Amino acid sequence: MTAFHTLDDVDVKGKRVLLRVDLNVPMEDGRVTDATRIERALPTINEIVEKGGRVILLSHFGRPKGQRVDADTLRQVIPTLEHVLKRKIAFADDCVGDAAAKIVDGLKDGDVALLENTRFHKGEEKNAADFIEALAKNGDIFVSDAFSAAHRAHASTEGIAHKLPAYAGRAMQAELEALQSALANPQRPVMAIVGGAKVSTKLELLGNLVAKVDYLVIGGGMANTFLAAQGKSVGKSLCEHDLAGAARDILVKAEKAGCDVVLPIDAIVAKKFEAHAPSQIVSVDHVGENDMILDVGPKSIAHVESLLAACKTLVWNGPFGAFELPPFDEGTNAVAQTAARLTVAGKLLSIAGGGDTVAALNQAHVAQEFSYVSTAGGAFLEWLEGKTLPGVAALMQSSQR
Numbered sequence: 001m002t003a004f005h006t007l008d009d010v011d012v013k014g015k016r017v018l019l020r021v022d023l024n025v026p027m028e029d030g031r032v033t034d035a036t037r038i039e040r041a042l043p044t045i046n047e048i049v050e051k052g053g054r055v056i057l058l059s060h061f062g063r064p065k066g067q068r069v070d071a072d073t074l075r076q077v078i079p080t081l082e083h084v085l086k087r088k089i090a091f092a093d094d095c096v097g098d099a100a101a102k103i104v105d106g107l108k109d110g111d112v113a114l115l116e117n118t119r120f121h122k123g124e125e126k127n128a129a130d131f132i133e134a135l136a137k138n139g140d141i142f143v144s145d146a147f148s149a150a151h152r153a154h155a156s157t158e159g160i161a162h163k164l165p166a167y168a169g170r171a172m173q174a175e176l177e178a179l180q181s182a183l184a185n186p187q188r189p190v191m192a193i194v195g196g197a198k199v200s201t202k203l204e205l206l207g208n209l210v211a212k213v214d215y216l217v218i219g220g221g222m223a224n225t226f227l228a229a230q231g232k233s234v235g236k237s238l239c240e241h242d243l244a245g246a247a248r249d250i251l252v253k254a255e256k257a258g259c260d261v262v263l264p265i266d267a268i269v270a271k272k273f274e275a276h277a278p279s280q281i282v283s284v285d286h287v288g289e290n291d292m293i294l295d296v297g298p299k300s301i302a303h304v305e306s307l308l309a310a311c312k313t314l315v316w317n318g319p320f321g322a323f324e325l326p327p328f329d330e331g332t333n334a335v336a337q338t339a340a341r342l343t344v345a346g347k348l349l350s351i352a353g354g355g356d357t358v359a360a361l362n363q364a365h366v367a368q369e370f371s372y373v374s375t376a377g378g379a380f381l382e383w384l385e386g387k388t389l390p391g392v393a394a395l396m397q398s399s400q401r
Helices: 036-050 074-085 097-105 122-126 129-136 170-184 203-209 220-229 241-257 298-308 330-344 355-363 378-384 390-399
Strands: 016-020 054-058 090-092 112-115 141-144 166-168 190-194 215-218 260-262 266-270 279-283 292-296 313-317 349-353 372-374
Touching: 016 036, 036 054, 036 074, 036 170, 074 090, 074 112, 090 097, 097 112, 122 129, 141 390, 166 170, 166 390, 170 313, 170 349, 170 372, 170 378, 190 203, 190 298, 203 215, 203 241, 203 378, 215 220, 215 298, 220 241, 220 292, 241 260, 260 298, 266 298, 292 298, 292 330, 298 330, 313 378, 330 349, 330 355, 349 355, 355 372
Parallel strands: 016 054, 016 141, 054 112, 090 112, 141 166, 190 215, 190 313, 215 260, 313 349, 349 372
Antiparallel strands: 266 279, 266 292
């Protein structure tokens, strides 16, 4: 029994279904360059269509700040949307008012319409009552399928869920179930891998994870701050020396919680931050004053892999090194491939998310083999930090009404 209603709990036939998706996709020269978010919405759209519902898509695009901006029109997404859905999409030049009502009123069972960018109205980001009311006029029920926007208390992500009967779409359902199985009720031991450039952006995340996981593996530039906090030289590596105290606090908190913090044992260092720069393997106790740590070394990789082999659950956010620059992608690639192999063998539940993480897993050709890869950046991080996501909370409250 989930804490929110899903499409299993409603008969959509003949109903106007306001479906919040995330069509805020990357564009270049008027063309969509990555349709992943559109593809994630496909199962929900198709299910509602097949069951005779009338699909009315809501989404934001860009940051037009409450004004109509031609560069941020959702009209430009329609060719890709129609191609992915393999059906014609009706388009309304506004998401509220007469323009929206005319398109919605013309829909038949199984039709799909797209309403214009919700952020063309100031009431969207303000979660304004009159704007919520105007949106709700076009629907009988609300289905939320945009986890990536669920950390925003906006009219189309949170407010409308209090106005109409609200349900999770299939992508939202999959995301919530994956995250709940990873951290709320995980199979142990649990490993979290947290990498990336800066500790400062992930202090809350680290503080929350040490109380929930058995192993916290820290990589990337973040690891350098922890190494420096332990009195080790990190040369010219990316490092936030002013956060040494915060790093030591996390280590103390982890020890009290029984969480094993795993830091690099060895590293790949170079004098230049560029692809194929001359590099060498050194112990983290022997980093030279002109060295930059750009990846973890083979002993570190082997240690993480041996721990991972004994784990049942993995949560991953952030790469081990400068994965964009070969050969400093080797640490991330090796651990990713091991996690994928264990997942395919049925020995590991693997959940990953965050922009750099998704890019790194794609580069390692293993994203499809992970149990779940989240395309949500901020929302995924805030969930891992233990924060309440307004769009999720509203769904759960709706299920209790």
